[in-house]
Amino acid sequence: MIPVLDVRGLKVTIRTDDGPAEVLDDVGLTLERGRILGVVGESGCGKSTLIRAIMGILPKAASTEAGEIWFEGENLLVFSERELNAQVRSSRIGFIPQDPLLALNPVFKVGTQLLEVMRWHAPGSRRDHVARLVMLLRRMQVPDPENALERYPHQFSGGQRQRLLIAAALSCAPKLVIADEPTTALDVTTQHQILLLLRELVAEFGLSLLFVTHDFGVVAELCDDLCVIYAGQTVEAGPMRAILQAPSHPYTRALLACHPDRATSFIGIPGLVPSPLTRPSGCLFAARCADVRAGCAEARPGQGRAASGVQVRCVQFT
Amino acid sequence: MARFVLRRCVLVLPSLLGLLVVTFLLIHAGSADPAAALAGDAATPEQIARLRLQYGFDRPLWEQFVLYLNKVSQLDFGESAFSHRPVAHDILQRLPATLELTFAALVLSIGLGVPLGVAAAVKHNSWPDYLLRLLSVMGIAVAAFWFAIMLQLFFAMNLAWLPLRGDLASTMVRPPVVTGFMLLDALIAGRWDVFFDHLRHLVLPAVTLGLGGLATIVRFTRAGVLDTLQQDFVFYERAMGYRWPRLIWIFVLRNSLTATVTQIGLLFGGLIAGGVVVESIFDWPGIGSYTVQAILTGDRQVMLAVTLLVGTVYAAVNILVDVVHGLLDPRLMERA
Amino acid sequence: MKPILRKLARDVPAMLGLAIVLFVVLVAVLGPLLAPYPGDASASHLLQRLKPPGAGHPFGTDNLGRDIFSRVILGARGALAIALTVVGVAMLIGVPLGLLAGYRGGWLSETIMRVTDIVLAIPQLVLALALAQLMSPSLETAMLALSLTYWPFFTRIVYGETRRLSSSLFVDALRGVGAGTGRIVFLHILPNAISPVIVRATIGLGFTILVAAVLGFLGMGATPPTPDWGLAIAESRLYLPRAWWYATFPGLAILLTVMGFNLLGDGLRDLVDPRIRRSR
Numbered sequence: 001m002i003p004v005l006d007v008r009g010l011k012v013t014i015r016t017d018d019g020p021a022e023v024l025d026d027v028g029l030t031l032e033r034g035r036i037l038g039v040v041g042e043s044g045c046g047k048s049t050l051i052r053a054i055m056g057i058l059p060k061a062a063s064t065e066a067g068e069i070w071f072e073g074e075n076l077l078v079f080s081e082r083e084l085n086a087q088v089r090s091s092r093i094g095f096i097p098q099d100p101l102l103a104l105n106p107v108f109k110v111g112t113q114l115l116e117v118m119r120w121h122a123p124g125s126r127r128d129h130v131a132r133l134v135m136l137l138r139r140m141q142v143p144d145p146e147n148a149l150e151r152y153p154h155q156f157s158g159g160q161r162q163r164l165l166i167a168a169a170l171s172c173a174p175k176l177v178i179a180d181e182p183t184t185a186l187d188v189t190t191q192h193q194i195l196l197l198l199r200e201l202v203a204e205f206g207l208s209l210l211f212v213t214h215d216f217g218v219v220a221e222l223c224d225d226l227c228v229i230y231a232g233q234t235v236e237a238g239p240m241r242a243i244l245q246a247p248s249h250p251y252t253r254a255l256l257a258c259h260p261d262r263a264t265s266f267i268g269i270p271g272l273v274p275s276p277l278t279r280p281s282g283c284l285f286a287a288r289c290a291d292v293r294a295g296c297a298e299a300r301p302g303q304g305r306a307a308s309g310v311q312v313r314c315v316q317f318t
Numbered sequence: 319m320a321r322f323v324l325r326r327c328v329l330v331l332p333s334l335l336g337l338l339v340v341t342f343l344l345i346h347a348g349s350a351d352p353a354a355a356l357a358g359d360a361a362t363p364e365q366i367a368r369l370r371l372q373y374g375f376d377r378p379l380w381e382q383f384v385l386y387l388n389k390v391s392q393l394d395f396g397e398s399a400f401s402h403r404p405v406a407h408d409i410l411q412r413l414p415a416t417l418e419l420t421f422a423a424l425v426l427s428i429g430l431g432v433p434l435g436v437a438a439a440v441k442h443n444s445w446p447d448y449l450l451r452l453l454s455v456m457g458i459a460v461a462a463f464w465f466a467i468m469l470q471l472f473f474a475m476n477l478a479w480l481p482l483r484g485d486l487a488s489t490m491v492r493p494p495v496v497t498g499f500m501l502l503d504a505l506i507a508g509r510w511d512v513f514f515d516h517l518r519h520l521v522l523p524a525v526t527l528g529l530g531g532l533a534t535i536v537r538f539t540r541a542g543v544l545d546t547l548q549q550d551f552v553f554y555e556r557a558m559g560y561r562w563p564r565l566i567w568i569f570v571l572r573n574s575l576t577a578t579v580t581q582i583g584l585l586f587g588g589l590i591a592g593g594v595v596v597e598s599i600f601d602w603p604g605i606g607s608y609t610v611q612a613i614l615t616g617d618r619q620v621m622l623a624v625t626l627l628v629g630t631v632y633a634a635v636n637i638l639v640d641v642v643h644g645l646l647d648p649r650l651m652e653r654a
Numbered sequence: 655m656k657p658i659l660r661k662l663a664r665d666v667p668a669m670l671g672l673a674i675v676l677f678v679v680l681v682a683v684l685g686p687l688l689a690p691y692p693g694d695a696s697a698s699h700l701l702q703r704l705k706p707p708g709a710g711h712p713f714g715t716d717n718l719g720r721d722i723f724s725r726v727i728l729g730a731r732g733a734l735a736i737a738l739t740v741v742g743v744a745m746l747i748g749v750p751l752g753l754l755a756g757y758r759g760g761w762l763s764e765t766i767m768r769v770t771d772i773v774l775a776i777p778q779l780v781l782a783l784a785l786a787q788l789m790s791p792s793l794e795t796a797m798l799a800l801s802l803t804y805w806p807f808f809t810r811i812v813y814g815e816t817r818r819l820s821s822s823l824f825v826d827a828l829r830g831v832g833a834g835t836g837r838i839v840f841l842h843i844l845p846n847a848i849s850p851v852i853v854r855a856t857i858g859l860g861f862t863i864l865v866a867a868v869l870g871f872l873g874m875g876a877t878p879p880t881p882d883w884g885l886a887i888a889e890s891r892l893y894l895p896r897a898w899w900y901a902t903f904p905g906l907a908i909l910l911t912v913m914g915f916n917l918l919g920d921g922l923r924d925l926v927d928p929r930i931r932r933s934r
Contacts (some may be wrong), residue, residue, distance in 0.1 A: 104551055
């Protein structure tokens with residue numbers, strides 16, 4: 001069974017006024033059919049760039065230097081913009097954005113926007129589309145679904161908007177859904193509801209979900225598998241439970257130790273993430289690593305395996 | 319929506335009242351005997367005396383103001399010292415020609431300006447963008463009257479492609495006046511020759527009048543679209559697979575037009591002012607040339623009436639601009 | 655101060671505008687020294703009338719045989735003088751009114767702002783023409799009329815800035831220390847409000863040159879034989895299409911000058927208010 005999404009060795013560089021920024025440097029992840037993969041990392045680790053690369057909406061100044069993005073057996077990086085728009089976006093890969101207020105066009109009715117997507121990516125007549133949207137909205141528990149489509153984005157609450165966007169993501173029946181920190185802008189209770197909803201939808205609609213976040217708590221609640229990214233590299237990847245119970249990579253261990261539920265002090269991880277403009281030559285985490293040893297700062301470690309089978313990029317496991 | 323418009327109308331009343339006060343005070347400005355000044359240089363003593371009575375110049379100031387308001391409410395703006403006809407009549411007769419010209423200039427400015435602005439924004443920092451920006455800067459800096467003369471020089475005198483002045487060839491018989499708008503009257507009378515000749519006469523004045531507006535609209539539309547393109551919902555719409563042309567021309571454009579609409583409203587002032595000069599250069603029989611004639615002949619009644627008219631039109635346009643803003647962005651109407 | 659200047663220096667169109675403005679100022683100041691025929695400000699040489707551009711007369715001659723190149727150069731002086739006077743007077747009226755309205759509030763403020771709205775409600779040219787006509791047309795009345803129609807722009811800007819600043823913390827602190835109103839307004843608020851005023855003044859200079867050219871064209875500007883760009887274009891009409899140079903060059907001078915001020919003004923505006931920066 002080939003994975004729905006298989007990213008290998010992805011390297012993306014962005015031209016800036018201050019020189020080339022290596023935003024992504026050897027990122028890999030695997031999302032199996034019907035499962036939920038969490039992509040975790042701090043702000044600035046390259047999560048957004050990763051999503052953009054998969055969807056083909058990188059900024060003009062960005063270039064993909066190396067790697068492949070295998071989606072259902074096809075390499076998305078060789079698709080042209082027209083092909084991506086016509087064949088992939090919304091119809092095969094759905095997208096749930098981070099901030100539901102900013103994501104929606106403020107001057108058009110919600111229905112107009114959602115129907116615009118379905119017009120180009122879903123089969124059937126407009127009436128079919130409206131019916132499907134109403135059905136989805138009802139499933140998302142958006143109040144008064146028939147009239148909801150006639151309202152404007154600012155007339156909904158934050159949680160309702162996010163449900164609208166989830167409905168939009170599913171409207172054209174994609175196989176893969178990418179969610180970009182969709183609960184960050186919500187309060188904790190609503191967050192919990194949305195996560196539950198997503199879990200149900202994955203099972204109900206037979207989806208595969210790529211869930212990007214910086215919050216381990218969310219990951220623990222929702223995800224089956226996990227992929228930890230640091231400074232543009234995948235440092236640990238594998239089943240979520242295995243990683244949370246016994247994190248292997250020093251960064252993962254440090255991150256978990258900092259989580260509000262587990263932290264014993266305010267220290268956090270000493271040091272700073274290396275800037276994408278000046279990546280060090282050795283291991284990117286060496287300067288902040290608790291287990292650092294001789295040789296770490298000189299040579300980049302390759303991918304190894306922990307005892308549990310989890311992939312780890314650390315010299316301790318190669 | 320109706321409530322919104324009503325509120326705007328009510329808010330504008332103080333300004334209109336102020337405008338009336340200003341024009342009223344202008345009657346008295348700068349001369350010892352307002353009646354003589356209003357009547358003009360060629361007036362007889364009886365005419366002057368009659369005016370003095372009508373306006374009540376020997377009465378206290380506030381009584382004069384009431385008299386003045388009374389006259390204005392009856393659309394009595396006195397008589398032109400030059401044409402010896404009621405000013406209101408002259409204005410009404412000439413209004414359609416000015417409206418035709420203004421409308422043509424607006425169609426040109428907006429019809430070309432918005433698409434060019436969008437194109438410049440989409441092709442940001444490429445040579446078409448730079449060219450359009452350069453032309454926009456020049457377009458605003460050009461003196462309309464000079465541009466008019468240059469156009470006349472080139473297209474009418476040297477190339478003889480277009481007529482030099484006027485609104486119709488002098489050899490043509492004018493169609494009967496039904497609406498006052500020659501284009502419509504020509505169509506009503508079935509006179510296609512008049513229709514096309516009038517159109518030919520409309521070209522140079524409309525281009526001259528529309529140039530400044532075109533440049534401004536290109537500029538502001540470009541800026542608006544560039545700003546909008548940076549917003550998150552554009553990213554989302556791309557991710558959801560919106561088709562690019564529709565994305566830009568429907569979904570981005572509506573968000574980008576706020577500043578442009580404001581500028582179009584402000585443009586009206588420029589169109590009215592520019593109309594004065596352009597109409598006189600091209601001998602276009604509208605209110606602009608009427609105003610210039612009034613200036614040259616010292617016809618005060620006309621100047622006052624035109625000032626009042628222009629101020630009112632401007633206020634009406636501002637209300638219209640607010641309404642269009644509300645249509646573009648429904649959030650504004652709720653806050654009102 | 656310096657990083658701002660460096661930022662301005664990187665803005666190519668603004669630098670171009672600055673160069674043009676400096677050039678025009680130089681031409682205006684050194685006028686008679688630069689013009690090949692400075693006497694043509696008033697003298698006439700009927701034998702040389704309406705000669706096309708050529709040796710000795712790069713812009714040709716006008717209907718009185720005067721060198722147009724010289725008269726264009728000399729006209730710069732008049733144009734700039736008018737512009738500076740008009741904008742200067744408008745600032746002298748508008749800025750204090752804006753400070754007053756913004757700081758004091760109450761019915762005085764309301765009245766000032768209503769009057770501002772009314773004057774702004776009428777297009778500048780029409781009002782200026784009406785005023786100029788009522789006060790007997792001459793260059794001085796034209797300039798006064800233009801000033802009287804332009805001051806509201808400054809008032810609006812200064813009013814906005816003053817209101818914003820007078821409710822800020824540092825003004826409260828000053829009041830707490832016992833600083834007097836005059837001191838607060840002139841030493842503290844005004845310097846902070848001055849940047850948008852300068853931007854508006856720069857653009858106003860360009861705009862005034864345009865409007866003054868129109869007035870000159872209509873015969874309400876400088877009296878002949880004083881060189882005036884608008885007047886020259888008006889005079890030229892009788893001699894078109896043959897003497898095309900007569901109308902073209904004064905017009906190009908207007909275009910260049912106004913463009914310079916506009917570009918500079920835009921550059922200054924981008925500096926001063928990055929919030930509403932026109933996406934360059």
